[in-house]
């Protein structure tokens with residue numbers, strides 16, 4: 001299970017600045033158990049955003065938003081409503097945010113997808129199916145809001161935080177040419193979103209104490225205590 005904690009409201013509002021019409025996606029799996037992104041927390045976030053003057057276009061809580069097989073049947077019928085949003089806020093783990101982003105792309109939509117939670121620990125795992133793609137290393141300081149919902153910690157072979165290593169050729173990673181360079185993907189998506197200037201922002205080294213394993217998390221009301 002992926003454990004998540006709530007981002008501070010100010011951080012969420014900063015990520016959602018300029019987006020009036022918002023779609024909310026929670027997760028009825030791990031985030032529900034963590035009391036950070038189930039239907040109740042999605043409804044509470046909707047009320048909070050309405051207080052801030054936003055319009056809520058839809059609310060959805062797939063059974064497992066990090067799982068395409070579970071998320072797609074819930075989100076696909078909402079395509080038209082997604083089209084009507086300015087941005088989508090996901091109350092789920094880093095994997096859920098990226099699956100939501102992947103699905104919007106699959107539906108032919110191009111919407112900013114933002115995260116309302118920090119993933120803080122891969123506390124348990126059930127392996128099913130035949131292939132799994134790693135999406136998130138639960139670093140405890142999620143930077144997806146600044147990287148177009150593509151995680152460089154996980155998808156860059158060197159986990160670089162401030163742009164590419166310079167070894168990429170034709171969009172592929174120098175460490176594994178069978179894979180796309182994460183930073184080429186991030187740059188292209190940021191450029192298409194009109195957010196490429198944000199890449200000039202320096203991302204400070206992570207506080208690796210938050211990721212040191214094994215972790216025992218003390219959580220109060222959805223936040224690290």
Ligand code: SF4
Pocket residue numbers: 094095118119120135136137138139140141142143144151152153154
């Ligand atoms: S930055 Fe990456 S590894 Fe860290 S929480 Fe976000 S998706 Fe996960």
Ligand code: SF4
Pocket residue numbers: 155156157158159160163164165166167168169172173174175176180181182183184
């Ligand atoms: S080529 Fe891209 S993905 Fe590969 S290590 Fe360098 S920056 Fe990271």
